[in-house]
Amino acid sequence: MVQLDRAARLEAAMRRDGATCVWCGGAFDSRSRPTTEHVVPRSKGGPSWAENEVAACRRCNGERGHRALVEWLDECERRGWHPDVGRLERSLVALRAAIAERGGQRRARPELDAQLRRLRKRAA
Numbered sequence: 001m002v003q004l005d006r007a008a009r010l011e012a013a014m015r016r017d018g019a020t021c022v023w024c025g026g027a028f029d030s031r032s033r034p035t036t037e038h039v040v041p042r043s044k045g046g047p048s049w050a051e052n053e054v055a056a057c058r059r060c061n062g063e064r065g066h067r068a069l070v071e072w073l074d075e076c077e078r079r080g081w082h083p084d085v086g087r088l089e090r091s092l093v094a095l096r097a098a099i100a101e102r103g104g105q106r107r108a109r110p111e112l113d114a115q116l117r118r119l120r121k122r123a124a
Helices: 006-017 058-064 069-078 085-102 108-123
Strands: 034-038 053-057
Touching: 006 034, 006 053, 034 058, 053 058, 053 085, 069 085, 069 108, 085 108
Parallel strands: none
Antiparallel strands: 034 053
């Protein structure tokens, strides 16, 4: 399997999910440029795979830093933003399937499972 470079993965994420920030819901334009956001942060073992990446504006991506997905999701909602919870859950599910298929990613698995559980629990 050929891995796409970062620019191609960002473009693919925007085609897949639309041209809005996953966290604040803002549309991308010349002032709000998209960045590659890792759903499971690299610092927690998240791979740079298309399944682990969504588009986010620079502000949201930078402010999230290495915070856990659900922790930042709660903060976004406290700020009155409209994060795309469905997009985040789809990414986590797709990442779980990709890891099952490709193997590896030992460090990402516990974080992935914990965040998916927390995301589903808050929706219940």
